[in-house]
Amino acid sequence: METIKSIADLKKIRTSILEENQKKIVENGNKKLVEIKVAMATCGIASGAKAVMDFFIEELPKRNIVANVKQTGCMGYCYAEPTLEITIEDEKPVVFGYVDVKKADEIIEKFIKKGELVDGIIPINYELAN
Amino acid sequence: MSNRYRKNLLVCNGSSCQQASNFDLVAFINFKLKEYNLENEIKVVHSVCSNKCSIGPNIIVYPDNVEYSKVTQSDIDDIIIEHLLNDRIVERLVLDKEKGNGVEPKKQYRIALRNCGFIDPEEIKDYIEKDGYNALAKCLTEYTPQEVTQEIIKSGLRGRGGGGFPTGLKWDISSKSIADQKYVVCNADEGDPGAFMDRSVLEGDPHSVLEAMAICGYCIGANKGIIYVRAEYPLAIKRLKIALNQAREYGLLGKNIFGTDFEFTIEIKYGAGAFVCGEETALIHSMEGLRGEPTLKPPFPSVSGYLKKPTNVNNVETFANIPAIINKGAYWFASIGTEKSKGTKVFALAGKINNVGLIEVPMGITLREIIYDIGGGIVDGKKFKAVQTGGPSGGCLTEKHLDLPIDFDSLTAAGSMMGSGGMIIMDEDDCMVSMARFYLEFIVEESCGKCAPCRIGNKRLHEMLTKLCDGKGTMQDLDLLRNLSVVVKDTSLCGLGQTSPNPILSTMTNFYDEYYAHVAEHRCPSGQCKSFMRYYISEENCIGCLVCARKCPAGAITGEKKKVHVINQELCTKCGICMEKCKFHAVYLN
Numbered sequence: 001m002e003t004i005k006s007i008a009d010l011k012k013i014r015t016s017i018l019e020e021n022q023k024k025i026v027e028n029g030n031k032k033l034v035e036i037k038v039a040m041a042t043c044g045i046a047s048g049a050k051a052v053m054d055f056f057i058e059e060l061p062k063r064n065i066v067a068n069v070k071q072t073g074c075m076g077y078c079y080a081e082p083t084l085e086i087t088i089e090d091e092k093p094v095v096f097g098y099v100d101v102k103k104a105d106e107i108i109e110k111f112i113k114k115g116e117l118v119d120g121i122i123p124i125n126y127e128l129a130n
Numbered sequence: 131m132s133n134r135y136r137k138n139l140l141v142c143n144g145s146s147c148q149q150a151s152n153f154d155l156v157a158f159i160n161f162k163l164k165e166y167n168l169e170n171e172i173k174v175v176h177s178v179c180s181n182k183c184s185i186g187p188n189i190i191v192y193p194d195n196v197e198y199s200k201v202t203q204s205d206i207d208d209i210i211i212e213h214l215l216n217d218r219i220v221e222r223l224v225l226d227k228e229k230g231n232g233v234e235p236k237k238q239y240r241i242a243l244r245n246c247g248f249i250d251p252e253e254i255k256d257y258i259e260k261d262g263y264n265a266l267a268k269c270l271t272e273y274t275p276q277e278v279t280q281e282i283i284k285s286g287l288r289g290r291g292g293g294g295f296p297t298g299l300k301w302d303i304s305s306k307s308i309a310d311q312k313y314v315v316c317n318a319d320e321g322d323p324g325a326f327m328d329r330s331v332l333e334g335d336p337h338s339v340l341e342a343m344a345i346c347g348y349c350i351g352a353n354k355g356i357i358y359v360r361a362e363y364p365l366a367i368k369r370l371k372i373a374l375n376q377a378r379e380y381g382l383l384g385k386n387i388f389g390t391d392f393e394f395t396i397e398i399k400y401g402a403g404a405f406v407c408g409e410e411t412a413l414i415h416s417m418e419g420l421r422g423e424p425t426l427k428p429p430f431p432s433v434s435g436y437l438k439k440p441t442n443v444n445n446v447e448t449f450a451n452i453p454a455i456i457n458k459g460a461y462w463f464a465s466i467g468t469e470k471s472k473g474t475k476v477f478a479l480a481g482k483i484n485n486v487g488l489i490e491v492p493m494g495i496t497l498r499e500i501i502y503d504i505g506g507g508i509v510d511g512k513k514f515k516a517v518q519t520g521g522p523s524g525g526c527l528t529e530k531h532l533d534l535p536i537d538f539d540s541l542t543a544a545g546s547m548m549g550s551g552g553m554i555i556m557d558e559d560d561c562m563v564s565m566a567r568f569y570l571e572f573i574v575e576e577s578c579g580k581c582a583p584c585r586i587g588n589k590r591l592h593e594m595l596t597k598l599c600d601g602k603g604t605m606q607d608l609d610l611l612r613n614l615s616v617v618v619k620d621t622s623l624c625g626l627g628q629t630s631p632n633p634i635l636s637t638m639t640n641f642y643d644e645y646y647a648h649v650a651e652h653r654c655p656s657g658q659c660k661s662f663m664r665y666y667i668s669e670e671n672c673i674g675c676l677v678c679a680r681k682c683p684a685g686a687i688t689g690e691k692k693k694v695h696v697i698n699q700e701l702c703t704k705c706g707i708c709m710e711k712c713k714f715h716a717v718y719l720n
Binding site: 010013014043073097115120121 | 135138140143173175176177178190192193195236237238239240241243244245246247248249250251252253255256258259263264267268271326329330331333334335363365366379380381382386388389454458484485486487488489490504
């Protein structure tokens with residue numbers, strides 16, 4: 001395990017993370033991977049986010065889609081849990097609310113495969129500090 | 131991606147927008163798109179409420195991100211011809227013109243929640259990718275502890291746990307205390323009903339808290355950190371543990387951090403979930419293995435705290451702000467917010483609001499913006515009545531406070547408090563006497579019992595409120611209630627008792643008419659207190675089907691087939707099942 005002993009080490013790790021990401025893009029035929037973030041705080045899990053995330057992890061390879069599925073903390077849309085954010089290549093991220101397995105299937109078939117928006121989008125209503 | 135539509139129209143699916151347009155907007159737009167032969171280029175989708183109900187119906191053109199408001203049937207042609215065909219924005223429908231080009235300014239600004247929902251909390255590399263641990267590196271290698279403390283003082287950051295004490299000043303006091311051992315404590319004992327800000331930060335971005343604790347340790351000269359987290363937060367604890375292990379493996383915690391001689395370790399201690407343990411002296415006693423009872427200040431923990439050593443206690447959200455301040459500078463942080471309250475505040479919206487959720491807004495935003503623009507308004511379009519801020523220690527704000535810019539001082543001046551950030555929104559159906567009783571019930575449960583005013587006083591206050599809700603109150607009780615509230619407030623030992631009567635005092639100030647009605651008119655104006663309610667069966671509507679009589683769990687309804695039924699008021703428990711089950715609307719409330 002590499003340990004961080006200086007600012008330079010920290011920067012090196014950051015660079016290596018970026019390089020790794022770049023490598024994945026090249027492996028994917030110079031296309032950015034589809035990024036799927038599932039809000040998995042206690043509240044999200046309680047309303048079924050785990051099942052949705054498992055569905056993506058199982059189904060995407062079956063349907064020949066290379067994607068980066070990951071869990072995150074609370075996105076803040078408690079009223080619309082489970083929520084997820086999907087970024088396709090260089091497009092702006094799109095947030096979907098009230099996602100169950102059925103909706104997830106629709107999202108894969110329509111949004112991820114064809115770039116077609118589906119019902120249940122949450123307009124992003126904040127700015128970030130970083 | 132060949133099948134991709136050129137543009138999308140996101141039509142708000144919120145109930146308010148649907149009511150505002152008295153026709154099926156989506157169907158109409160689809161019809162119009164066909165007329166212009168655009169149905170293969172443009173797709174219309176429903177979006178979840180975009181939170182701008184007051185200017186609905188709203189339509190967003192995606193991916194241009196232009197938002198049109200108050201759209202009527204006759205505007206659709208303009209949007210299609212101008213925007214969709216000629217790429218010209220229909221300026222007259224863009225209601226927020228200040229920011230130009232139709233992109234609405236965002237009401238929320240995320241500092242403490244900057245990574246929450248964006249990174250994998252169980253993956254340190256995600257945090258490092260987002261500039262994580264950069265602030266700690268900068269502090270340790272480029273600045274002296276005094277310089278870092280000065281930076282925090284300059285930023286104007288105040289404690290986010292509720293007290294609002296300037297964080298930099300606290301660090302300064304802790305750093306000046308001389309001792310062989312000092313501690314940094316993170317207060318994650320979040321106990322307000324309806325509050326979940328700290329849990330969300332710990333579950334979504336645990337590393338930011340660890341990093342900030344190490345920075346604090348560097349500033350005050352402590353090499354040990356303790357996170358006091360309630361055991362009811364198992365996921366937060368799990369993710370904290372993972373984060374701690376990762377930070378240790380990378381050498382970001384432990385000895386010789388970033389090659390300097392600074393050493394810092396963090397351990398987790400679990401709280402059993404007592405509300406009073408959020409108070410810093412009680413928290414420290416609980417960590418020491420003693421009963422979670424508060425003690426008088428001074429001495430402040432910064433001078434003599436955990437194991438009688440100087441201890442700097444800060445809240446989770448306060449810590450989450452620190453790395454951002456170091457990375458972006460004190461002036462940047464101080465440029466956000468109001469004169470005396472800088473930065474942003476995380477609020478947990480709960481109660482009768484459409485978009486229950488976690489929000490982070492700049493200080494100085496008005497309640498109206500939070501409730502109507504971000505929160506999407508009151509459920510079912512009902513009338514806003516009050517919002518309780520600061521949990522059981524705070525007070526209620528009413529309609530007249532809707533345009534008050536929110537910060538630490540303005541809320542205190544209005545008879546409430548910022549608190550840790552729980553906001554419970556109430557509508558016209560909520561009884562304020564009953565609400566005050568709910569909070570007192572909570573306080574009676576949570577009082578540690580050490581001092582008499584809090585232990586006995588709150589119990590008596592709760593009894594009086596119960597009496598009022600049961601319809602047995604007298605005018606004398608109202609005076610007694612107010613007087614005892616003031617006594618409990620003035621004579622209790624710690625913050626819990628000193629603030630526990632606040633819900634009573636503020637509802638008595640703002641809603642005295644409701645208290646009066648409970649006593650003098652024997653009625654509950656919002657119809658929530660069951661003891662005032664009487665269910666009756668209308669002779670006109672009752673067809674004598676026996677359904678209500680069969681469903682009544684108390685056996686209070688008598689009647690024969692095809693004859694009007696009667697409710698025995700003595701037996702009725704006012705559960706409302708009869709009203710629910712009657713298909714003929716024969717049961718009514720008086």
